[in-house]
Amino acid sequence: MLKLDNIEAGYGNTRILHGVSLEIPKRGLVALLGGNGTGKSTTLKAIMGLVGLQSGTVTVDGRDMAGIAPEARAGLGLSLVPQGKEAFGAMSVEDNLRMGAYHRRKDRAGIAIDLEAVYTRFPRLKERRRVAAGMLSGGERQMLSIGRSLMSRPSVLLLDEPSAALAPKIVEEIAEAILGLRELGLTLLLVEQNVGMALDIADRLYVIRGGRIAHETAVGDGIAMSELQEFYLGGHQDA
Numbered sequence: 001m002l003k004l005d006n007i008e009a010g011y012g013n014t015r016i017l018h019g020v021s022l023e024i025p026k027r028g029l030v031a032l033l034g035g036n037g038t039g040k041s042t043t044l045k046a047i048m049g050l051v052g053l054q055s056g057t058v059t060v061d062g063r064d065m066a067g068i069a070p071e072a073r074a075g076l077g078l079s080l081v082p083q084g085k086e087a088f089g090a091m092s093v094e095d096n097l098r099m100g101a102y103h104r105r106k107d108r109a110g111i112a113i114d115l116e117a118v119y120t121r122f123p124r125l126k127e128r129r130r131v132a133a134g135m136l137s138g139g140e141r142q143m144l145s146i147g148r149s150l151m152s153r154p155s156v157l158l159l160d161e162p163s164a165a166l167a168p169k170i171v172e173e174i175a176e177a178i179l180g181l182r183e184l185g186l187t188l189l190l191v192e193q194n195v196g197m198a199l200d201i202a203d204r205l206y207v208i209r210g211g212r213i214a215h216e217t218a219v220g221d222g223i224a225m226s227e228l229q230e231f232y233l234g235g236h237q238d239a
C-alpha cells in the first residue's frame with residue numbers, strides 16, 4: 001500500500017535521510033522508532049511531499065508520488081497526524097475538525113456524517129466540541145489531531161509521535177484508539193520514541209538512526225524490548 005524505496009531527502013544542502021526503505025501492506029500497522037533528530041518527522045514529510053526527494057521513490061497503491069503536490073496527496077488518501085500541539089488553539093474543537101474537511105467544504109451532509117463518526121470514536125471531543133482547542137489536555141489534543149485527519153477520509157494515516165508528552169494511562173487510550181483506526185481499514189505508519197507502545201500495537205518495526213534504517217523486525221519474532229532498545233540507542237553498529 002505504502003512503499004518507500006531508498007529515499008534520500010533533506011533540507012537545502014543537508015541530507016537527512018540516506019536511503020530509507022520501508023513497506024506497509026494495506027491495513028498494516030508499522031512503527032518507525034528512533035531517538036530525537038534521527039529523521040522520523042523528515043520521513044513523514046517526504047511521504048507527504050512537504051520535503052522533496054533527492055532520490056528514491058514513494059509509492060502509494062503502486063502509484064509513484066513524484067511530482068504530486070502535498071494537497072493532491074491528501075486527496076489521494078494520505079494524511080499526516082501532527083503532534084496535538086499544532087491545533088488552532090483559539091478555534092473550537094469542532095471548527096478544528098471541520099478544517100480537516102476543508103478541501104470538500106461544500107459536502108455539508110458528508111461532513112456532518114464524518115463529524116458524528118469522529119464524536120462516536122472520541123466522545124471526549126463531543127463533550128468539548130465548543131471549547132477552544134488551546135484549552136484541551138494533551139491527550140484530548142492528540143485525539144483532536146487524529147479526528148481532524150479522519151475528516152479528510154484518509155486511507156493511509158501517518159502518525160507523528162502520538163504518545164509524546166502524555167501520561168502512561170493516556171498513552172494506553174491513544175494506543176487503543178490507533179488499534180480502532182486499523183479496524184476501520186486504515187493503513188498506519190506510526191512514528192514513535194515509545195518502544196513499549198510500538199511493541200504493543202504494531203505488526204512490524206523499523207528502527208531509524210542517523211537517517212538510515214538500522215533494524216527491521218516483525219513483532220512476534222520474539223524480539224526483546226532490551227534488544228530493540230540497544231538498536232535504538234546505538235549499541236548495534238551494523239544493520
Ligand SMILES: Nc1ncnc2c1ncn2[C@@H]1O[C@H](COP(=O)(O)OP(=O)(O)OP(=O)(O)O)[C@@H](O)[C@H]1O
Nearest residue numbers: 011014016034035036037038039040041042043161
Ligand atoms: N526545516 C528544517 N530545516 C533544516 N533542518 C531540519 C529541519 N527540520 C528538521 N531538521 C533537521 O533534520 C534532522 C532530523 O529531524 P527530524 O525532525 O526528522 O527528526 P525526528 O527523528 O523526527 O526527531 P524529533 O523526535 O526530535 O522530532 C535534525 O537534525 C533536524 O535538526
